[in-house]
Amino acid sequence: MSIKSIISKRIEKKLGGYKIQLNKIDSVLPEKLSNEKSVGIIGGGLAGVSAAIFLAERGFAVKIFEKEKYLGGKVGSWPVSFEDGFSTNVEHGFHAFFRQYYNLRNLLKKIDAFKYLIPIDDYLILTKDYGNFGFKDISTVPILNILSMAKTGIYSYKDAMLNPGFRKMTSLLSYNREKTFSIFDKVSFKDFANEVKLPPEMQLMFTTFSRAFFAEPQYISMAELIKSFHSYFLSNDLGLLYDVLNDDFEDTLWNPAKEYLSKYKSSILLDSKITSFRKDGNQFIINNEQFDYAIIASDVKGTKNIIQNSDYFKNEHHEFYNQIINLKQSQRYSVLRVWIDKDIRQGVPFFIFTDALEILDSVTIYHRMEKTSEDWVKKNGGGIFELHSYALPDDFPEAEVRNQFLKEFEEYFPEIKGYKIKYEYLQVKDDFTAFHTNLYKNRPTVKANVNNLFLAGDWVKLESPAMLMEAATTSALYCANKIIEQEGLQQETIFSVPLKGILS
């Protein structure tokens, strides 16, 4: 055994393994309900649909109310058509399915959607001033990965040795939910970086990370960033690389989910925005229908609106009402999809981070990633690109977003100079969860302070350090388990990366 593999084994042992089962399953308990119980679920994003699946399998009659005409929320896909008759589906775009998204990947296997995942071959950051950084060759073992990052040029051992502030960086290795949030939730990444005098290249890497959580460095909570670094990078040996769905999300995710749900007592009501709901005795009344249990799985913005309009919560459950109406959504984000008559250079991965001259955070080369786009380009030439800004600066005028995207796109990829746009589709939205400073204390857990009401979504406080899509599915598992447990059934297994960092 090499020294490296001995060290790897030790690190894995110290972390208690890279994949942790969080709950014990009592196999003596029944798996399925023997009586009729119904669950009303508000919101048909990943959290709502996951909860519906976990409960429908156990015999609950589930009903999803979704405000849009399609399922999926932020991972949804919907049709658009253009003046010349061309029609296609669009999305909020590129989504990375990391390999330590244990619960989400199990769900994909369950609904037979796992087969649509394909791997990306590098994690690349393109910068104007510091060159380019690729992370595919760094070690995948926690700690060794940080050490081997030096070879990408993102920091040097000399920097680390000579900078006394660098010692504070060990906080990244010491994730411990309560302690980390009590110390670092009030600190923004920007303030932390200034205090530890982070070298500019390293600031840049953290900034791309921070923006990928839909917040600029002056807003993001350092505790959330430590949690995410722990979850993605310092608690497992799966590396920073990830997989993506190889075609439109409706085909690769939501049709399989709908087909799976159709085998059980389930219904999905699209185009059904819930504006308020109430509880009458033991029953929740949603859209004039009665349910034994309710799950709110709408996004922060939707949830705030629903609770604000619900006199029942305002009058009967003050604490819960205040907790919800004080939730915060993040800055605006934007996605521009363009169909153009030129392609960019070969030899780059299909998803590329940039250092955002002003707004452009990433470029996805759609026709090298998904089948429908590949077919379009084979027929029409050129390329299909998606430009993302995960956190538009607050004062950036919406009217200038499109032109600024295109200006920055051309700066990073000068080979497209003189290109012509065939079609374009712009979205500017403000419904993303805020992972900003000082929000942890007020963040609700899956159990609302109202009997038989539960909350699911990437904005809900969890015991395990899951983020984004994995948080959405994991929150649904926690919700489902609370209901399943209350009905005396066997729980669903929940997995996680280790709950604590190696130095905690």
Ligand SMILES: Cc1cc2nc3c(=O)[nH]c(=O)nc-3n(C[C@H](O)[C@H](O)[C@H](O)COP(=O)(O)OP(=O)(O)OC[C@H]3O[C@@H](n4cnc5c(N)ncnc54)[C@H](O)[C@@H]3O)c2cc1C
């Ligand atoms: C541009 C972009 C890129 C992303 N990239 C990644 C990535 O690479 N990797 C990753 O892990 N995550 C990524 N995410 C985050 C990921 O999409 C979300 O974390 C996840 O999809 C959240 O799921 P959810 O079910 O909690 O919320 P949502 O998807 O927001 O679902 C909430 C649902 O509730 C519905 N709703 C709201 N109000 C009401 C109402 N009043 N009545 C009925 N329904 C209502 C909404 O329409 C929506 O369908 C990205 C998100 C965006 C926007």
